[in-house]
Amino acid sequence: MNNRKLSKWPYIFMAPYFICFMMFFIYPTIYSFVISLTDWDSLKGASQRKFIGLANYVRLFTKDKLFLKSLGNTAFLMIIYIPILIILGLLLAMLLYRLKRTSRIFQTVNVLPYITTPVAIGIIFSFLFDWSTGIVNTALIKLGILETGINWLGDGGRARFVVILLIIWKNLGYYLLIYLAGLATVPEEVSEAAMVDGANKLQVFRHITLPFIRPITVFLILTSVVSGFQLFDEPYLLFSNVQSPIGGPERACLTSMMYFFDQTFKSSTHLGYGAAVSYGLFMIILICSTLISKVLFRKEKGE
Amino acid sequence: MKKTIRKSTACVLAAVLLTTMLGGCGNGESSKGTDVSQSVATDNIQDFEALPKEYEGTLTMWGWDDIYFKAVTEGFNKIYPNVKFEYTPVANGDLLQKYQTALASGTELPDIGWAIIDSRAKVYELDMWEPLNQAPYNFDIKEVYDYLHPIMVNQKGDICGIDQCLSPAGLAYRKDLAEEYLGTADPQELEDMLPTWEAFIEKGREVQEKSGGKVYMWPGVADAQQFIRGQDSRPWIEGNTIKATETLMKSLELACEFRDNKTVDNLEAWSPAWYASFGGDTHIFAGCATWSVPFTIEPNDPAGENTGHWGLMSAPEGNISWGGTTLGITKSCKDKALAWEFIQYATLSTEGAKALSSIGFMSAAKAPYEEEPELKSFKSKWFGEQDLGNVFLEEIVPDIQIRTMNIDDNIIHDALNLVTTSINNDTNMTAVDALELLKEELAMKLPDYTIE
Numbered sequence: 001m002n003n004r005k006l007s008k009w010p011y012i013f014m015a016p017y018f019i020c021f022m023m024f025f026i027y028p029t030i031y032s033f034v035i036s037l038t039d040w041d042s043l044k045g046a047s048q049r050k051f052i053g054l055a056n057y058v059r060l061f062t063k064d065k066l067f068l069k070s071l072g073n074t075a076f077l078m079i080i081y082i083p084i085l086i087i088l089g090l091l092l093a094m095l096l097y098r099l100k101r102t103s104r105i106f107q108t109v110n111v112l113p114y115i116t117t118p119v120a121i122g123i124i125f126s127f128l129f130d131w132s133t134g135i136v137n138t139a140l141i142k143l144g145i146l147e148t149g150i151n152w153l154g155d156g157g158r159a160r161f162v163v164i165l166l167i168i169w170k171n172l173g174y175y176l177l178i179y180l181a182g183l184a185t186v187p188e189e190v191s192e193a194a195m196v197d198g199a200n201k202l203q204v205f206r207h208i209t210l211p212f213i214r215p216i217t218v219f220l221i222l223t224s225v226v227s228g229f230q231l232f233d234e235p236y237l238l239f240s241n242v243q244s245p246i247g248g249p250e251r252a253c254l255t256s257m258m259y260f261f262d263q264t265f266k267s268s269t270h271l272g273y274g275a276a277v278s279y280g281l282f283m284i285i286l287i288c289s290t291l292i293s294k295v296l297f298r299k300e301k302g303e
Numbered sequence: 304m305k306k307t308i309r310k311s312t313a314c315v316l317a318a319v320l321l322t323t324m325l326g327g328c329g330n331g332e333s334s335k336g337t338d339v340s341q342s343v344a345t346d347n348i349q350d351f352e353a354l355p356k357e358y359e360g361t362l363t364m365w366g367w368d369d370i371y372f373k374a375v376t377e378g379f380n381k382i383y384p385n386v387k388f389e390y391t392p393v394a395n396g397d398l399l400q401k402y403q404t405a406l407a408s409g410t411e412l413p414d415i416g417w418a419i420i421d422s423r424a425k426v427y428e429l430d431m432w433e434p435l436n437q438a439p440y441n442f443d444i445k446e447v448y449d450y451l452h453p454i455m456v457n458q459k460g461d462i463c464g465i466d467q468c469l470s471p472a473g474l475a476y477r478k479d480l481a482e483e484y485l486g487t488a489d490p491q492e493l494e495d496m497l498p499t500w501e502a503f504i505e506k507g508r509e510v511q512e513k514s515g516g517k518v519y520m521w522p523g524v525a526d527a528q529q530f531i532r533g534q535d536s537r538p539w540i541e542g543n544t545i546k547a548t549e550t551l552m553k554s555l556e557l558a559c560e561f562r563d564n565k566t567v568d569n570l571e572a573w574s575p576a577w578y579a580s581f582g583g584d585t586h587i588f589a590g591c592a593t594w595s596v597p598f599t600i601e602p603n604d605p606a607g608e609n610t611g612h613w614g615l616m617s618a619p620e621g622n623i624s625w626g627g628t629t630l631g632i633t634k635s636c637k638d639k640a641l642a643w644e645f646i647q648y649a650t651l652s653t654e655g656a657k658a659l660s661s662i663g664f665m666s667a668a669k670a671p672y673e674e675e676p677e678l679k680s681f682k683s684k685w686f687g688e689q690d691l692g693n694v695f696l697e698e699i700v701p702d703i704q705i706r707t708m709n710i711d712d713n714i715i716h717d718a719l720n721l722v723t724t725s726i727n728n729d730t731n732m733t734a735v736d737a738l739e740l741l742k743e744e745l746a747m748k749l750p751d752y753t754i755e
Contacts, residue, residue, distance in 0.1 A: 042403045043428040043710065066747045131569055133576040151569070154728040240396075243525045243572045245721035249728060265400035267714045267748065269425055271407060 036275035043269050056276035067277060069251060070259035071284065073160075077255070078228035081164045086220060088168070089175025090213075094205075096176065097183045107180070111173035118170075122237025125166050129153055153238065156252030163235050163253050170234065175220060182216035183209070218296045222289055229285045232257040256281050351439050351640045359385040360641040363413040367395045368628070370662055371467060375649040378658030382648070386641065395419045395628075402429055414636040415646065418464050420454060420627045421716075424708035427457035427464075433632040433639065434461035440632075440643055446651055447667045450624060450703040458710075464629025465650040466667040468593065468659050471699040472530070472625035474618045475591030475600060478611060478687075480584060484510045484518055490616035490689075497619045500531065500557050507566035510587065519568040521561070521588050522580045526572040528558045528723045530590045532716075533623030536704035539715050544753045547742055551719070555741070556734040558726050569727065578603045591615060592625040593695055596683050597663040604685060611687025615694050622699040653678070665692060672696070711749055718744040 036056055040049035060067055092110065096103050113121070128135050129152035137149030152158045186209055194204050235253040239246070246262050247254025254262075260281065264274025366372055369392070376388045391413070393401055399422040405412050406429060418426045435442040444452050444462055451466050478488035485506060487493060497503045507520040521527045531554045539550050561567045568586060570577040580586045581603035591600070604612060630650060632642045648655045656671035656678050665681060666672070672679050681692030706712075722741045726732050732740075742754050 042407060043425060045430045046407065063750065069747075127575065130574060130576060131571065133574075133579070151728050153571075154724055241571065241573055243529065243720050243723075245717050245724060249721070249724045251721065265403060267717060269399070269403060271403075 032275045033279060035272055036279045038272040039270075040272035041270050049272065052272075056273050057280065059273070060276050060280045066251070066254070067256070067259055067280070070247070070254045070256045073247075073252060074229055074231060074255045077160065077164060077167070077231065077253075078225065081167050082221065082224045082228065084164075084168055085171055085175050085224065086217065088172055089220075090179050090217075092172065092176050093179030093183055094209075097180060107173075107176070110176050113170045114173040116170070118233035118237055121166060121170055122234065122240065125162060126153065126238055126241075129162050154249050156248070156250030159238075159248045159250075160252050163238060166234050166238065167231075178216060178220060179213065182213040186212040218293070221296065222293060225288055225292055226285055229281060229288070230257050231255045232261065236261075256284075350441055351643050354383070354640060354644050356383060357385060358383055358641065358644075360638045361387040361389060362415055362638070362642055362645060363389045363391070363411075364415045364417065365391045365393045365398070365401060365413045366417050367393060367419075371659075371664070374658045374662045375655060378654060379645055379648050382654070383644070386645070395421070398422055399426055402426060402431060406431060412633045412635050414633060414638065414642050416464070416631045416633045418629045418631060420624075422713060423454065423629065424710045424712055427708070428710055431633050431635070432457070432461070432463035433634055433636070434463070435465065435631065435646075436460075436462040439639075446669060448669060448700060450700060450705050451627075451667055453705050453707045454624070454627070455629060464631030465646060467628050467630060467650060468664040469667050469695065469700065470592045470594060470625055470627040471622060471695050471703055472533075472590050472592035472595070472618075473622045473694070473699045474588050474616050475595065476588045476614050476616060477584070477586070478614050480518060480587045481614070484513050484587065488614060490614050490694075493614075494616050500619050503619050504557075504560050504564050504566050507561075508564050511565050516565070518585050518587065519565065520586075521567045522577055522586045523570040523572050524558055524561055524567045524727045525720065525723050526577075526590055527561055527567050528554060528719070529572070530618065530623060530625075531557055531620075532719065533625060534618070534621045534704075536706050538707050538709060540709045540711060540752070543751070544755055545715070545745055545749065546755050547745065548738060548755055551715075551741065552734065552738055554719075555722065555726070555737045558723055559732070559734045559737065562726060562730065582606065590618075590623075590625060593663070593665050593691075594626060596685070596691065601683065601685055607685045609684050611685075611689075613683075613686045614689060615686060615691055617698055617702060621704065622702045624703050624705050665695065711752075714748050715745065718748060 037051055037053060038049045039052050039056070040046065096106050099106065129137075131137065131149055131151045131154060134149070134152065136152070137146065140146040141149065150158065152162050191204050191208050194208055199207070232255060235248065235255055236258055239248040239253065245251065246266065247258055256277075260274055260277040262268070263277055264271060268274075364372065369390075372388075372390055376390075380386060398417065398419060402412065402416070404410075412431055416426075416431065433440065436444065442462055442465070444455065447455070447465060448469060450471075451469075455462050455464060455466065457463050476488075476493065481493060482488040485493065485496065487496070497506060503520060510518050510520060532551075535550060535554070537546070537550045539545060539547075568580070570580055578599065581589065581600050582605065589595075589599075600607070600613060607613060630646050632639055632646065636642050649658075650666070651668040651670065653671040653674045656666035656668065656675070659666050660678055660681065663681065663683070666678070679692050679696055680690050681695075682688070682690060718741055721744055722737050725740060726737055745752070745754050
């Protein structure tokens with residue numbers, strides 16, 4: 001009898017979590033899918049919205065060139081910065097892992113950009129790369145490398161370069177921390193045994209360290225891809241000037257999330273289409289992360 | 304028993320979820336219903352009468368200009384000391400998003416809504432404004448300066464807000480540089496010398512030669528382009544057609560000529576370097592609205608105080624309305640009589656005009672200047688003895704032609720900003736290339752329009 005009475009308590013204690021989860025996650029998720037099937041324009045009001053089935057999705061994937069461009073931009077940025085972050089983060093972690101005394105200082109210095117607010121970073125970078133008064137141009141001219149300043153933020157390619165640099169500078173500390181935690185899990189005795197058997201440092205790194213931290217790398221790649229598709233703050237803040245076009249010059253830094261925001265709240269007021277953009281993006285993230293995890297885990301099993 | 308508990312728990316959770324969903328859906332509807340009934344109810348009410356001085360109440364506002372807010376609310380509190388204000392700072396660029404999300408989710412809107420010109424066409428179409436031209440407000444639009452009329456109404460023709468102040472713009476110029484490189488600092492002589500932008504470009508070439516490439520006529524192409532765009536009152540959109548070639552080609556040609564002839568420097572508008580240029584000695588002219596004097600010129604040219612560094616004149620080919628924010632009453636406002644009393648004070652009354660004058664702003668209403676002609680006068684220590692108020696009211700305002708608002712104007716502005724960035728960066732880009740790029744952009748962002 002006592003057991004029966006006790007058994008309801010887990011449900012009662014878990015109920016608040018599930019209720020909140022349903023209210024703040026499941027319900028909005030379902031509701032935004034419902035919105036994505038309507039032509040809700042907030043200028044016309046909620047009473048005027050009509051159910052239009054999958055028309056928003058058809059337009060999104062077949063006619064909306066700007067959405068496809070924003071996807072291409074996002075993918076391009078990710079293809080460049082994710083490998084750099086992974087490699088640099090690992091190399092830096094390897095270096096700092098060996099340091100005994102000053103390790104903490106270097107860790108703190110590297111993590112500082114990660115904990116700085118994106119708004120401040122956007123402003124700092126727009127100051128650094130300003131065409132006429134930016135520190136970068138001034139330094140390059142004074143060093144005699146350039147005769148006149150480069151319009152970093154006025155050209156599509158160069159603007160992408162600045163965004164990639166910004167993302168790497170901001171996030172490197174995070175990758176470093178995760179890899180440092182991963183390296184701590186590699187048993188010293190295995191490496192030492194390999195060294196005793198005649199393996200050099202490169203062989204130890206390749207055949208012992210890398211396999212041990214493989215789950216960390218998989219985790220970082222997957223989370224980077226998911227967060228990469230949600231990239232918004234950095235490019236948005238870099239081109240937040242009133243007279244900057246959304247997405248910067250040539251819309252080269254228009255990411256999918258920026259496009260969603262612009263379609264829904266800035267240039268246009270189409271809440272229905274905006275919801276379709278966000279669901280389209282959700283589907284793409286789902287497919288990409290599934291594919292990546294399948295490839296990576298299959299490799300792991302094969303090995 | 305376990306099964307029963309599981310079942311009942313599942314039922315409770317499902318019921319809670321369903322209730323939340325229905326509640327969520329219902330909330331918006333019910334709040335909308337209330338709004339409509341409130342709106343209809345006010346139609347049968349007589350005009351609001353002046354409130355007693357001891358009247359108590361609270362008004363909420365979302366805004367971005369603390370100086371303006373402080374000046375007008377303090378002035379209002381001198382008459383109505385028991386009225387309180389709750390002010391929430393928001394970025395002016397986020398306004399449309401804030402209003403939209405509040406309306407969509409059924410959360411509370413401010414009692415008094417601000418609407419900046421950049422997003423006003425869309426903001427005015429949101430179902431949230433009391434029509435001030437109807438009872439019980441019965442506001443007569445003729446009370447404010449004529450050029451503002453097209454930008455105070457929505458597509459239905461209802462007045463959704465009244466401008467906080469006038470924001471006409473002409474050209475400010477550095478007198479010392481004008482004297483040195485153009486031979487005169489007299490505004491009339493400069494206006495005669497620069498009747499068209501072609502003449503402006505020609506003089507700019509001479510200035511470049513005389514100064515050895517150091518001095519420019521204007522700080523950057525983007526703000527010059529914006530000024531030129533504002534001079535043409537022809538609507539960009541007619542029915543389902545965007546008249547790109549007809550209405551925008553000239554401004555693109557001028558932007559290319561400005562770039563090629565080094566009429567403009569390469570400063571990005573609103574960047575630190577652009578602000579700093581007001582205190583430098585390499586740029587002669589800049590667009591100057593009423594608010595530019597206290598916000599951009601005075602703080603960035605500390606050496607110019609009491610030296611009469613600056614002058615104000617009419618721009619070649621006409622002046623423009625630059626910026627501006629309206630105050631309106633939202634349908635959900637809890638005390639519309641008080642809100643209307645405040646708006647009348649802040650925008651139409653002579654007392655309000657005095658409060659505005661104290662911060663260098665000029666009332667958009669005509670009556671205060673008739674009642675107290677000295678309100679027409681406005682001087683700045685940076686402009687010597689020149690009466691700026693008089694220049695703005697007597698010379699610049701009558702010359703302004705304004706474009707009727709369209710809800711998609713902001714998208715065209717954004718596409719033009721994109722094209723201007725390309726013109727500025729690519730010295731080989733011609734006006735024809737720029738127009739093609741503009742058309743491509745517009746076709747992507749506004750696929751439902753025909754682009755000519």
